[in-house]
Amino acid sequence: MCRRDHRRNGIPKKFKKEILRQTEELSREPITPAERKKRADLREQLIFTIDGADAKDLDDAISVEKDDAGWKLGVHIADVSHYVKEGSLVDEEAKQRGTSVYFADRVIPMLPEALSNGCCSLNAGEEKLAFSCFMTLDRKGNLRGYRFQKSVICSKVRGVYDEVNQVLEGCAAERLKEKYRPVLASLQAGQELAQLLEAKGRRRGTMDFESSEARFFLDQNGACVDILPRSQGLSEKMIEQFMILANQAAALYAKSLEIPFVYRVHEDPDPERLNTLQQLAAGLGLRARRIQEGVRSADLSDLLRQAEGTPAQNIINHQVLRTLAKARYDNKPLGHFGLNLDDYCHFTSPIRRYPDTAIHRILTGVAEGITVDRLQKKYQDFSREVAVLSSACELRAQRAERQAEKCYMAEYMRRHLGETFDGIVSGATVRGIFVQLANSVEGFVGVEDFPDCEFQFDGLLTHTDVRSGRRLTVGDPMKVQVAAADVATGRIDFTPAE
Incomplete structure (x- = not known):
């Protein structure tokens, strides 16, 4: 029954034959010398990916270097917009899907596998086209500069979260030490920077939820045989911090240029739900005086920290999530309450999210020298349409994923x-x-x-x-x-x- 949730929620599964044919042709296109000349050649740079062991759609890679002034951080994102041309059949299908949908046993991708797992995926040892965000940070972790440039890269290591965590924690087997030896200095520099960024986020009031998500283990027949809490280690936190920073930089850049854009927005909590949260928290013995209309994200972060490690932790996490407005997309920079940022967007996952592909396309226009007036005419309506449609697609995907999780839980408990x-x-x-x-x-x-x-x-x-x-x-x-x-x-x- 769990396998039917994409149908129940109206999520398309199969791609039309013509779309599959087109993407197969796209995936076989070689990277030409002319294309390389247009881009920063980063093939010799120490760039690598870190993802889950089973991930096949690798859309982000990083490079990290520490020097006397601070850090040089590169976030290199699969250049999906190079392959998915505006108005093509593939583009229209991706726009209607909006996002990839993830279930315990499978993924319903936004893009056909020839792209998502093939030519766009930043696989180790393979030459790939990317859109790079180069950032400089001072020794306190403050963002001092950024620039965006199309690039060609070759990832040196296909990192796995669990393995990198062992390396960073100093408990890796010799085999893993050898695998990650080429990027060890980068990992250590990255961990130090990520911890600075995380601390800055806490001081800013970023809301940090201790994950209560579940990880499902299936047998060979697809039946759920175990459920464990999903944990986040050092490497997961590092990648999360770097992606947040690149997303912020992209939004800052777009706003400074006054170009049409698709922002990720998160508005203030509903006052009635805040009142319910305040009563619940006070009833559980937590300090909740500031949980009222006009609450700051820092106040809710303090509440989450109070509950951390207590029996009330999951309850408070859940109720805070219910209290918050749903994050969505908009063509105006309305701010992000949860991160306590004025400007934010989604730049880092174009293989699985259409808004990322859309803003890559807009930023490509900037890189090509298209004037702001022409960008306004070309993308103003487009950015508004993408924001509305992608928000709806995200909700549809979340409903399907959550219902499937409930089904897996019931299947497990039936045993x-x-x-x-x-x-x-x-x-x-x-x-x-x-x-x-x-x-x-x-x-x-x-x-x-x-x-x-x-x-x-x-x-x-x-x-x-x-x-x-x-x-x-x-x-x-x-x-x-x-x-x-x-x-x-x-x-x-x-x-x-x-």
């Missing part, structure tokens, strides 16, 4: 019917409570499952039994038994086990 687990009360409604397990699985316990109790609900946090005074409050530990799991809907039901 454990009748078994007992420790959990935490993660939510409450008039009908009952939600309990979340350590592996992030959440199930429902109805008030009718407490036959000897007569509960009254306070409307937010707590059910109180009017007979015994027993309280069921969000944040309380609770032992539950798996009663039912419906794979088709993703619903999981628990019963009390104590």
Whole structure:
């Protein structure tokens, strides 16, 4: 049932034959000497990628060098817009898809594999076309300059997050030490810079959520056999910081030129939801006086830090996410609340996000010397259309991914019917409570499952039994038994086990 969620949410899966034919032809096009002459030749530079072990669409590579003045950071992004020409069948299909959709067992790509996993992917040892962002930072990690240039690169190492984490933590096997020896100095310089950037973000008020995402493990038949919390190591944090910085630089550049653009925006939280969050946080014993209309991202970051490492952590994370507005795309720079930045965009993932491809196309026009007036005429309506359509496509993809995750969780818990687990009360409604397990699985316990109790609900946090005074409050530990799991809907039901 989990495999049908792309159909249920209207996500196209197969590409038309003509599109596949065109992309196969594109993927076989050689990089000509004339094309190389137009670009910065970075093939001899120490550039490398770091991605998940199973990733095939490698759209970002980095180069890092530390000197007496600070750092020189290069973020080199697959030049998808070179292959996907404006108005082509491939371009129109990518625009309608908007984004790649990721499930535990497969990816529904925005672009056909001949591009996404082939000529656009920055595979190690292969000459590739890129769009590079060169940044200089001082010794405190402040961005002092940036420039954008088309390039040709050759990645030296295909890094894997888990492996790089072992190298940076000093616990790598000899085989891994040898693999990463050519880029070890770059990794160490990059880690130092990333830690500076992360600290600057915290001081700025960037919201840092401790991930509560799940990682699904499937057997050879595609059935979910285990679920573990997804963790973020040193290398994941490093790449995240570098991509945020490149995205910020692209937005700053576009705004300074006053050209049409597609910005990533995140508006202020809804006041009513802030009030709910304030009551919840206060009920859990957290300092929440500043959680009100006009709240700063720094105030919400402080709340997240208070909850970190406590039973309330996942509950507060979840409620803060519900309180925030949904990030979206817009052709105006409306700011990004969560990152506490005035200007932000998505530049770094054109293989899997159409807005990135769109702004690459606009920045290519800048590099080619097209005047601002001509860019306005050419891309003003385009940037507005892309922002609206891509925001809708992103929501569609998120719905499909989340529903599939629920189905996988139900499939896994169906294997454990009748078994007992420790959990935490993660939510409450008039009908009952939600309990979340350590592996992030959440199930429902109805008030009718407490036959000897007569509960009254306070409307937010707590059910109180009017007979015994027993309280069921969000944040309380609770032992539950798996009663039912419906794979088709993703619903999981628990019963009390104590």
